[in-house]
Amino acid sequence: MAAPTWASAADAVKIGFVTTLTTGAGAIGKDMREAVDLAVIHLGGKMGERDIEIIYEDDGFKPEIGKQKTDKLIKKDKVDFIAGYIWSHVLMASYKSAVNSGTFLISSNAGPSALAGKLCHEDVFSTSWQNDQTPMAMGEVLNQRGIKKLYIMAPNYAAGKNMVTGVERTFQGEIVGKDMTKFPAQLDFSAELAKVRAAKPDALFVFYPGKHGAQFMAQYAQADLATSVPLYTTFTIDSISLPRVGEQAEGSLMTMFWSPDLDTPANKRFVGDFKAKYGHYPSHYAAQSYDSIMLINSAVEKVKGDLSDRDAVRAALKAAEFESVRGKLKFGNNNIPIQNFYLRQVVKDDEGQYTTKIVSTVYEDHQDTYAKECKME
Incomplete structure (x- = not known):
């Protein structure tokens, strides 16, 4: 498998990915980043015939830094989607920046109760679970x-x-x-x-x-x-x-919700190729991050690369028409997966x-x- 390239293109699908890449928690962020890179490889570096541009940001394990990096991705980099977020307190500090700007947010891990309940939002999705x-x-x-x-x-x-x-x-x-x-x-x-x-x-x-x-x-x-x-x-x-x-x-x-031995075609490919490329088993953090990219891809493909119609993109994300590592991904009314x-x-x-x-x-x-x-x- 060739390494992904991050050459920026004017019409690239831009994805900001916020995770922890330093501190003692950096190992989790590394696993997530490896899974995102693998997803890009599996997609051939394209979504809807457009290049994929991933912009990684390190939250330093701190809510205030996570919010700063989220704001940077939205205002400076003008990303189409934001994903990642290991920590619930980092996500809670950051999510308003996304929803207030009209940027789709996919949590690849954190599942605070507020965002599943009273603070749920049509532009916030999860590829993990609600914490409870x-x-x-x-x-x-x-x-x-x-x-x-x-x-x-x-x-x-x-x-x-x-x-x-x-x-x-x-x-x-x-x-x-x-x-x-x-x-x-x-x-x-x-x-x-x-x-x-x-x-x-x-x-x-x-x-x-x-x-x-x-x-x-x-x-x-x-x-x-x-x-x-x-x-x-x-x-x-x-x-x-x-x-x-x-x-x-x-x-x-x-x-x-997931295990490396889960018997689905997508999971077998993901785990096998992850081990072959990186020399170790993926974690659930990696599995969820991989699914985040595949979810975004399913939406971009469904709208044929045209992200201008936000309602259509949102509906495509909600439909989740791709094979998740867990099998079929089905969202509840709050955009949290309903799953085993x-x-x-x-x-x-x-x-x-x-x-x-x-x-x-x-x-x-x-x-x-x-x-x-x-x-x-």
């Missing part, structure tokens, strides 16, 4: 596995609060302890893990994305809690962290690499809780 959904699926798993007493740990920011709300919404047992840790400053969880040990729960549920997840997994192993307090996670263990934490995470369980959620387990593949496999389907065609608060039809 993945932990809601985990709550169902905990019920199925007979967990009666649960301890919860998560970072104290928008997505962390959504994760806790999600698992509490479906878990039917008793919450015997809950710690909302400082984010992103706190990387030492020893005090909280001591509290977990003292509480003697049946299980521990955590949400710690990026480097926080790797730090947590190392400290959980050092605390020697695995034999007494089984660990259940969302967005803590992924293909980015598994090369470092695989031995500690082997056998652990998580929920997600799976229980996944960390395993070794035939080559000894750590990855995840689907154990069971927890939800089929699940719509997020906040869709009923969205006034769009």
Whole structure:
């Protein structure tokens, strides 16, 4: 596969992609960027016979920088679409700039409840999920596995609060302890893990994305809690962290809408070519970013490259007429996907690499809780 070229053309389809490319969270942004580059390769560098121009911007893991970069993409670069956004607090700081300017925004990861509900907007789409959904699926798993007493740990920011709300919404047992840790400053969880040990729960549920997840997994192993307090996670263990934490995470369980072994034609091509090009498994961040570009392409193709009719472009985005890595992508009234959620387990593949496999389907065609608060039809 040839490397994509970013030569600017006057009539190029311009896509701004905001992610975190520096700081300790830069590994996530790198995975997303690799997936976007692969999508451009798969499209032959064209959408609707127009060149593709991707402009990457680094949010530095800070809402104010994310907003600055979003404004720059809109006002200076005059992009047709904006995608990306790992963090809910960065997206919440940035989305008004997009919608007030009439720029279509596709969240490739962040799924804050407000944008799924009361603040939903016809020009804002998601190729991921609403934050609560993945932990809601985990709550169902905990019920199925007979967990009666649960301890919860998560970072104290928008997505962390959504994760806790999600698992509490479906878990039917008793919450015997809950710690909302400082984010992103706190990387030492020893005090909280001591509290977990003292509480003697049946299980521990955590949400710690990026480097926080790797730090947590190392400290959980050092605390020697695995034999007494089984660990259940969302967005803590992924293909980015598994090369470092695989031995500690082997056998652990998580929920997600996607997995590298999901048996769809688009996913097989995506995972196979991603591994061949970059030498490692893609993460869900990558899968969602890949779908963001393919969603945009489906709209550009449907309007034959003419982006002047915004209503037509919007309708084409809503139709999502392409094969997603998850199969067919279907949007709810709030432009959040209605989709399956799976229980996944960390395993070794035939080559000894750590990855995840689907154990069971927890939800089929699940719509997020906040869709009923969205006034769009």
